[in-house]
Amino acid sequence: MENQQLSEESLKEEIAKARVAAVIADVAEPRAKSAYYDANCDRIVIELRNGASFLFPPQLVQGLGEASANDLAEVEVTPSGEGLHWETLDVDLSIPYLMVGIFGTKVWMAKQRLVEQKAS
Template sequence: MAMTDDDIKQAEARMAAERSHAHATAARYNRRNNRVIVSLHTGLELALPPHLVEGLADATPDALSEIEISPSGLGLRWPQLDADLYVPAFLEGQFGSKAWMARQLGAAGGKSRSPAKSNAARANGLKGGRPRKKQG
């Protein structure tokens, strides 16, 4: 498939539009603080704990130290872990896939303790608790 001048101009325009987003210029792992430090083109540096990012929770310091930045600066990659982080999503507070994020939120919600949750659990217990699953 041959590329035309118009194809190249469209690709350059798409790249310029993507470059308008914040992008990473450097990334490193700080062993002492157990944080991934991401430097953005704006001069802002952000630190995040690895356990918040999908695929990094159980990683060794050596694996976390090897970080690649995509040519556009929009992606971070940990090749030893086969894990990726999209920088614009990271800035919006998304540290993994939708399914992974939903599991994290569900786990946090299940651990929460509030008077309302305690009262509901007591009320359900007085009704005989959770119904048993029927053997199919």
Template sequence: MVTLAVEHHPLAHSVSFDTDSLIVSLVDGRTLSVPLAWFPTLSSATASQLRDWEILGDGEGIHWPQLDEDLSINGLLLGNQGRR
């Protein structure tokens, strides 16, 4: 049996929020939802600040310029939480 190693690089396509969650749509069709409470800077931000996000690189991360906050997609998938 031949097994091929597949290299995975999850990339963000878009970002949204509900009252309790950060929701990231990935280019491969998956949707990732994580608690906003994991990220104190985001959970205390205004709606306007949350909407001001940028995709980093080809989608490897997300940046909020007004908040000086960066999150990596790999980190989110691994369950990494923000600074407390």
């Protein structure tokens, strides 16, 4: 990859564009205010900034299916509100992806579909 040098002016322009893009994404995409594991219903619950809630069973998600209740309870919301993080499980999830049903990598998701097809 070629090393590209940006002038100070170009760098400032790129930073300004990135800030605008972040503001737009913050308004247009779902952002979490909080998240927790509800052991009673075995669901990860995300409280969104807009007042809506989203929940899902951990078994649907790559890296969470075999986790203990204690590990699931260690969920953190990223500073931007765009993601969830489990330090002990080394799992990071995108809230916009979760909300459209993307619960893992493409390969992992394909394997899950094969398992579901065989079971039905």
